[in-house]
Amino acid sequence: MTVQANDPAISVASEKPASLRPTLEWIARRAEPIVIGLAAIVIGLALFSLFILAIGKSPAMLFQLMYTGGFGSWFSVQNSLSRAAPLLLTALCVALPARLGLVIIGGEGAVVLGGVAAAAMALPLVGSAPVFLTFILMAIAAMLVGGVWIGLAGFLRHYRGVNETISSLLLSYIAIALMNQFVEGPLRDPASLNKPSTKPLPQDYMLGHIPGMDVHWGLVIGVVACIVSWVLIEVTSYGFAARIAGGNVRAAQIQGLPVGRLIAGFTAIAGSFAGLAGMIEVTAVQGSANASLAAGYGYTGILVAFLARHNPLAIIPVAILLGGINAAGGLIQRRMGLPDATVLVLQGTLFIVILFCETFYGRFKIFNPDLWKRSE
Amino acid sequence: MDDTAIGLWGVPLAIFAGAIRVSTPFIFVSLGETITERSGRINLGLEGTLVFGAMTAYAVAVMSGSPWLGVLAAMATGAIFGAVHGWICKWPKVNDIAIGIAMMQFGLGLAFFLGKPFIQPAAPHLPAIPLGFWSSLPQIQAALSINVLFILGAMLAFALRWAFKNTRVGLILRVVGDSTDAARAMGVNPDRVRLMATAVGGSLAAIGGAYLSLYYPGSWNERISSGQGLMAVALVIFARWNPIGCFLAALLFGGAGALGPALQSVGVTEGYYLFYAAPYVLTLVIMIITSSPTRSLAGAPGALSLTK
Numbered sequence: 001m002t003v004q005a006n007d008p009a010i011s012v013a014s015e016k017p018a019s020l021r022p023t024l025e026w027i028a029r030r031a032e033p034i035v036i037g038l039a040a041i042v043i044g045l046a047l048f049s050l051f052i053l054a055i056g057k058s059p060a061m062l063f064q065l066m067y068t069g070g071f072g073s074w075f076s077v078q079n080s081l082s083r084a085a086p087l088l089l090t091a092l093c094v095a096l097p098a099r100l101g102l103v104i105i106g107g108e109g110a111v112v113l114g115g116v117a118a119a120a121m122a123l124p125l126v127g128s129a130p131v132f133l134t135f136i137l138m139a140i141a142a143m144l145v146g147g148v149w150i151g152l153a154g155f156l157r158h159y160r161g162v163n164e165t166i167s168s169l170l171l172s173y174i175a176i177a178l179m180n181q182f183v184e185g186p187l188r189d190p191a192s193l194n195k196p197s198t199k200p201l202p203q204d205y206m207l208g209h210i211p212g213m214d215v216h217w218g219l220v221i222g223v224v225a226c227i228v229s230w231v232l233i234e235v236t237s238y239g240f241a242a243r244i245a246g247g248n249v250r251a252a253q254i255q256g257l258p259v260g261r262l263i264a265g266f267t268a269i270a271g272s273f274a275g276l277a278g279m280i281e282v283t284a285v286q287g288s289a290n291a292s293l294a295a296g297y298g299y300t301g302i303l304v305a306f307l308a309r310h311n312p313l314a315i316i317p318v319a320i321l322l323g324g325i326n327a328a329g330g331l332i333q334r335r336m337g338l339p340d341a342t343v344l345v346l347q348g349t350l351f352i353v354i355l356f357c358e359t360f361y362g363r364f365k366i367f368n369p370d371l372w373k374r375s376e
Numbered sequence: 377m378d379d380t381a382i383g384l385w386g387v388p389l390a391i392f393a394g395a396i397r398v399s400t401p402f403i404f405v406s407l408g409e410t411i412t413e414r415s416g417r418i419n420l421g422l423e424g425t426l427v428f429g430a431m432t433a434y435a436v437a438v439m440s441g442s443p444w445l446g447v448l449a450a451m452a453t454g455a456i457f458g459a460v461h462g463w464i465c466k467w468p469k470v471n472d473i474a475i476g477i478a479m480m481q482f483g484l485g486l487a488f489f490l491g492k493p494f495i496q497p498a499a500p501h502l503p504a505i506p507l508g509f510w511s512s513l514p515q516i517q518a519a520l521s522i523n524v525l526f527i528l529g530a531m532l533a534f535a536l537r538w539a540f541k542n543t544r545v546g547l548i549l550r551v552v553g554d555s556t557d558a559a560r561a562m563g564v565n566p567d568r569v570r571l572m573a574t575a576v577g578g579s580l581a582a583i584g585g586a587y588l589s590l591y592y593p594g595s596w597n598e599r600i601s602s603g604q605g606l607m608a609v610a611l612v613i614f615a616r617w618n619p620i621g622c623f624l625a626a627l628l629f630g631g632a633g634a635l636g637p638a639l640q641s642v643g644v645t646e647g648y649y650l651f652y653a654a655p656y657v658l659t660l661v662i663m664i665i666t667s668s669p670t671r672s673l674a675g676a677p678g679a680l681s682l683t684k
Contacts, residue, residue, distance in 0.1 A: 103473050161669035162660075165420070165473055166610050170656045170663075173603050177653035184649060302477060341488035348482025352464065355474050359467040 025369040032367035033309055036357055044353035048346050057336055069331035070324025077324075078214045084323030085215075085284075086111070088222030089277035090301025091319055092229050093150060095310040096270040097164070099233055100263055101246040104153060106168030107274040108298025109175030110146035114275025115282045116179050117145040119198045119289035120187060122205060131204055138279050146275020147268040149175060154267025158260045164267075176294050183290055197290030207284040218280035222319070225273055229312035232269075242266055274298065300326070303351045322347070386515060387638050393519030394634020395627050396526055397592045401426065401584035401601075402626035403529035405608035407536060408580030410617055412458070414540065415573035416553040416566070416679030417465060420476025422581040423605030424483020425457045429582025430589035431491035434596035437499035443590045446499070447525075450582040457483060458578020462571035472681055480605070494596050502591045525587050532580075533623035540619070549573060553677030581605060603656070610659045614666060616675040632658045 049059035070080050093107035121141040125134045153168040182198075189199040207217050233239035245252040245259045252259050277297060282289050304322050308314035329343040365371045405422050412419045419425075429450035437446035461479050465472040505527070508520030540546040552559040552569045559566045584604065589596045611629060615621030636651025667673065 103471075103477075105477055156664060156667075159669060160664050161667040162663050163613070163667075166606070166613075167660060167663065169603070169606055170610065170660045173656040174653045174660070177649050177656070180652070181647065181649035185647075299481065303481070306474060306478075339489050339492040341485050341492070344481065344485025345489050346485075348478060348485045351478035352475065352482055355478055356464050356467065356470060358469045358471070361469060 069328030085218035094305035109172030110274035114278025143272035147272035150271025151268030390638035399630030412577035421479030429585030433586030454582025462574035
């Protein structure tokens, strides 16, 4: 996609050696999102520090604890990685439709229903079907339900003109009500008293840990999903068509691209990833489907996707960073006597500043080689 | 069924009473959002503003002993939230829908953070007018005990309808919302109008929050709002950016929200949680029916990013 400026006139005008110039241009074009993104994070942290100062606590101590709790030891790194696993998948649920120009914010609903679907699929099979087959069937059920749920928002967007941001959010509230109905009603384990949930899965039906680590396989599944999504968007013709449709729907339609199917397909794939996140929560963390499935992974995923500028590969480091911040939340709470919402405030601040910094893209000459010549 | 004095008549009465009780926050948030959207901008952050307003109102009411001071304080914070949203969105390349989601997360986080100490203490409630004094039945008395804010909200809806049509401010707002270029040609600064419209919208949404914490359900906790701020955005579309439509739609939503508790009170508990989903399903169905893929919605402000 990058414009290769091999025009001899430009090379001659430049005082730099001609062989170095393409490399510098390559670096400049790729440096823009990284430099602006990092600057946004620094500004966000500075604003958050002011807030912490204003309530009379020490920001230095907070960041120190955040580092210790998130990445300071092998134990905390593993904790961060575990928390990053669902975020990888819920961020994809935002990032894939975003390539088509859609803002989907209802991933939480697909997570919740995916978890319920996985539990509902597994419970009758426990004891009779082989473990591996059960896992496959659970994943299929979770992805199917999640895909239908978010795919519906995409379908309605294209074929009925319903705004996908709002419909996906309404679907998310409906999904949580459905989960409560299932967990309180037909799927309720009578033994679960205060916290209604489905029957727990036996230990051998739980998703195990990656050998040598205290991190469940969900991380691997999430990373693979990110890589697959990257290939889908950047390498395949479907991804190319989706990016065109995201840039200009009319141009895509004139070119004869199946915009409707692209939108329905991409939102369905996105939703199936979020559904898979629900299955992982059930089989790796909770052991049963219950109200804890609505833990906000869908909403943090929105932040991760925007932070990564909807690039599936960039989602991997960002999700680990956010997972680390979440993991450090408990430590901050205990050591500094701050409420658990501290992490929410930090996330909100970062989110706002990062979106605000979108305005600086394309404003700095240094990142735009086409403008270099004029400044020289 | 006969343990209540009026038997099954309790269901429609409870829905009616619920419609009035539950609709008030919808009225204020949707009127605020109407003003914002009429200026051509959308604020999805009103959910955060609503919850922060609820917290502020409760905290100020606890400390000062006056619920009305709480409402005023909530309005002030709502205006600040709206102004921040409006200021950020005036910059080029900034997506107002995404900023709304971010402001929502920020508002919720800040409200939970600052509101922690106020979960326990009790605040004085807003007064209600007992219009059911003529009846001896406690159910009717309870149903007709109408909060002052509901009446203010209804009056505001009619006042806004009049102001949009007949005042200079209303005209400027509509011009800015329909065409940024036309507004510039008139010598109006669209960014400034949108900033003010978002601030006013935020302060109205915060009143909705104050109603939640100071009247119904009447306490502050982290689950005080169940998406009222966001559903109001859908409600504004349903009401076609018409203030009186907002008022009626809010009543409809309130009634749908009261369906579950009303049926439960007469012993229908089957599918209880599904009734909780009723307002969301209703919103979605209405949006599906009233939207169209080929033309923009009737009455939609031309510069609004949501309907493009």
